[in-house]
Amino acid sequence: MATLRAHALIxxxxxxxxxVVSDAAGISxxxxxxxxxxxxxxxxxxxxxxxxxxxEEIVTADPELRRFQYRVVGGDLEVSHHLGTVDVxxxxxxxxxxxxxxxxxxxxxxxxxxxxxxxxENLPAFVR
Numbered sequence: 001m002a003t004l005r006a007h008a009l010i011x012x013x014x015x016x017x018x019x020v021v022s023d024a025a026g027i028s029x030x031x032x033x034x035x036x037x038x039x040x041x042x043x044x045x046x047x048x049x050x051x052x053x054x055x056e057e058i059v060t061a062d063p064e065l066r067r068f069q070y071r072v073v074g075g076d077l078e079v080s081h082h083l084g085t086v087d088v089x090x091x092x093x094x095x096x097x098x099x100x101x102x103x104x105x106x107x108x109x110x111x112x113x114x115x116x117x118x119x120x121e122n123l124p125a126f127v128r
Contacts, residue, residue, distance in 0.1 A: 001081060002109035005100040006120040012127045014090035017097060018066045020127050021086050024058055030126040033115035044070065052076045059083070066090070080104045097123060 010017055020030060024044045028037040036047045044056045054075035061068050066088035072079045081104040089096040099120050103109055 001102055001104045002106040002113075003100065003102050004109055004113045004116055005098065006113075006117040007096060007098045008120045008123060009091075010095045010097060010124045010127055011093075012095055012124070013093060014066055014088050014095040017088045017095045017123070017127050018063065020123070021066075021088055021097070022061055022063065022068050024061070024068075024070075030123050031115070031119040032122055033118065045075075054079075060085075077108065078105070079108065 020026070024041065025037055025039040027044070027046060028034040033049050034046045035049050038045050039056075039058070041061065042058050044058060045053060046056065047053050052075065054072050054077065056070045057073045059069040059071055068086045070084050072082040081102065084101045085099070087096075087098045087100075089098070097120060099116050101112060101116060103112055
């Protein structure tokens with residue numbers, strides 16, 4: 001199983017970052033590889049820039065921990081295991097965002113890794 005991780009320091013309060021990260025349906029606003037997204041508190045569907053659709057289950061949306069977790073449960077890719085976790089850590093006015101993913105089969109990491117890194121790098125532009 002491949003494990004990926006990207007992180008960023010964001011010069012903004014953790015609650016403001018959490019508001020963006022925890023909006024399940026809004027991920028396409030800050031994740032460049034995702035062209036559209038819909039969802040609610042328990043499920044989400046995303047369409048990647050390649051046209052691939054993924055159906056996801058929201059596992060955790062914990063406002064106290066500021067942890068958002070989801071897993072791919074269907075769609076156009078053969079994913080045997082997936083768990084994405086986004087943690088927003090309060091550093092006293094600055095926030096640390098850590099986005100980690102476990103994915104199987106391993107070759108999917110070649111596409112997911114750079115996409116996650118780009119999303120984390122892009123996130124500060126969407127936090128107010």
